[in-house]
Amino acid sequence: MFPEANKGFSYEDCKATADWLMAQTDVRPTVGIVCGSGLGGLADMLKDQVAFNYKDIPNFPQSTVHGHAGRLVFGTLRGRPCVCMQGRFHLYEGYPIQKITLPIRIFKLLGVETVMLTNAAGGLNQDFKVGDIMIIKDHLNMPGFSPSPGTFCVISLGTALVFILTKPSTCPSTSCPRRFGVRFPCMSDAYDRELQQLAMDVGQELGYGDFLKEGVYCVLGGPSFETIAECRMLHKLGADAVGMSTVHEVIIARHCGMKVFALSLITNQAVTDYDSEEKANHEEVLQTGKQRAEQLERLVSTMVTKIEHNNNYA
Numbered sequence: 163m164f165p166e167a168n169k170g171f172s173y174e175d176c177k178a179t180a181d182w183l184m185a186q187t188d189v190r191p192t193v194g195i196v197c198g199s200g201l202g203g204l205a206d207m208l209k210d211q212v213a214f215n216y217k218d219i220p221n222f223p224q225s226t227v228h229g230h231a232g233r234l235v236f237g238t239l240r241g242r243p244c245v246c247m248q249g250r251f252h253l254y255e256g257y258p259i260q261k262i263t264l265p266i267r268i269f270k271l272l273g274v275e276t277v278m279l280t281n282a283a284g285g286l287n288q289d290f291k292v293g294d295i296m297i298i299k300d301h302l303n304m305p306g307f308s309p310s311p312g313t314f315c316v317i318s319l320g321t322a323l324v325f326i327l328t329k330p331s332t333c334p335s336t337s338c339p340r341r342f343g344v345r346f347p348c349m350s351d352a353y354d355r356e357l358q359q360l361a362m363d364v365g366q367e368l369g370y371g372d373f374l375k376e377g378v379y380c381v382l383g384g385p386s387f388e389t390i391a392e393c394r395m396l397h398k399l400g401a402d403a404v405g406m407s408t409v410h411e412v413i414i415a416r417h418c419g420m421k422v423f424a425l426s427l428i429t430n431q432a433v434t435d436y437d438s439e440e441k442a443n444h445e446e447v448l449q450t451g452k453q454r455a456e457q458l459e460r461l462v463s464t465m466v467t468k469i470e471h472n473n474n475y476a
């Protein structure tokens with residue numbers, strides 16, 4: 163019933179994990195949250211928690227990055243049933259893309275309608291400061307520009323080339339993407355515009371106007387941080403922030419019809435100047451997360467209270 167670590171996951175495999183979880187808890191979440199590096203405090207806000215270590219959940223990968231606790235937490239956030247990943251998976255951890263996005267499909271099978279993703283990112287936009295919260299309005303999917311074996315069969319992470327390179331009859335998971343959604347999903351509406359507006363409105367109400375921004379997030383493979391030349395290039399290409407996550411989760415969530423809201427905490431300023439002494443490092447990323455955690459948690463939890471069942475906004 164549960165496939166080996168590196169095989170693809172069929173619809174039935176995902177369902178087996180979702181059914182296993184639903185047999186352990188009565189919470190039926192309509193909102194799914196993913197916590198970025200150092201932002202796991204969001205999960206601690208959930209009331210009446212039922213929590214699982216990733217190692218105990220069939221098919222789940224393990225968290226290997228400092229700042230990602232590796233727990234799936236069910237509970238209520240101001241009365242709304244939620245499920246929260248306290249820690250996500252990244253390509254640079256060595257997992258195939260099917261595996262890092264598996265929890266998103268499980269969210270769908272649990273009944274989640276809206277996915278809210280957070281991440282830590284380096285600021286490329288010169289108007290951004292460390293500690294700013296960027297509402298993601300669009301993305302640049304750099305790994306998606308060139309299909310690799312890890313992207314075969316995972317919808318839309320490659321291009322038509324994936325379709326050409328993968329013979330459906332020999333692909334172990336052809337049934338999986340097609341049962342979750344269409345072969346070529348649209349991404350021009352990846353980030354729900356009403357949720358972006360809701361975030362802006364809630365941010366203004368909370369007095370966050372000075373540090374609430376919006377922009378384009380660019381994903382790279384990592385785990386190395388960017389060179390100066392890369393930062394300059396990404397900025398010219400239209401990216402406002404750069405990180406190593408989120409986009410794959412967004413694509414899978416949209417593919418299976420969930421609404422998506424995502425934000426980046428600008429944890430460090432990307433270095434674009436050869437005279438700069440700044441050096442990106444994970445400790446700074448986690449430190450900024452701690453400093454902004456409270457406001458970020460309040461923003462997300464207030465938004466959750468305003469998302470009604472079936473995605474209407476109260």
Ligand SMILES: O=P(O)(O)O[C@H]1O[C@H](CO)[C@@H](O)[C@H]1O
Pocket residue numbers: 197198199200227250252280281282283384405406407408443444447
């Ligand atoms: O995107 P999240 O998981 O927040 O983490 C970000 O922070 C880490 C680098 O410090 C990388 O994993 C990058 O992707």
Ligand SMILES: Nc1nc2[nH]cnc2c(=O)[nH]1
Pocket residue numbers: 282283284285382384386387388404405406429430431432442447
């Ligand atoms: N790639 C990348 N990921 C990050 N995560 C947090 N900061 C950064 C950064 O500067 N670059």
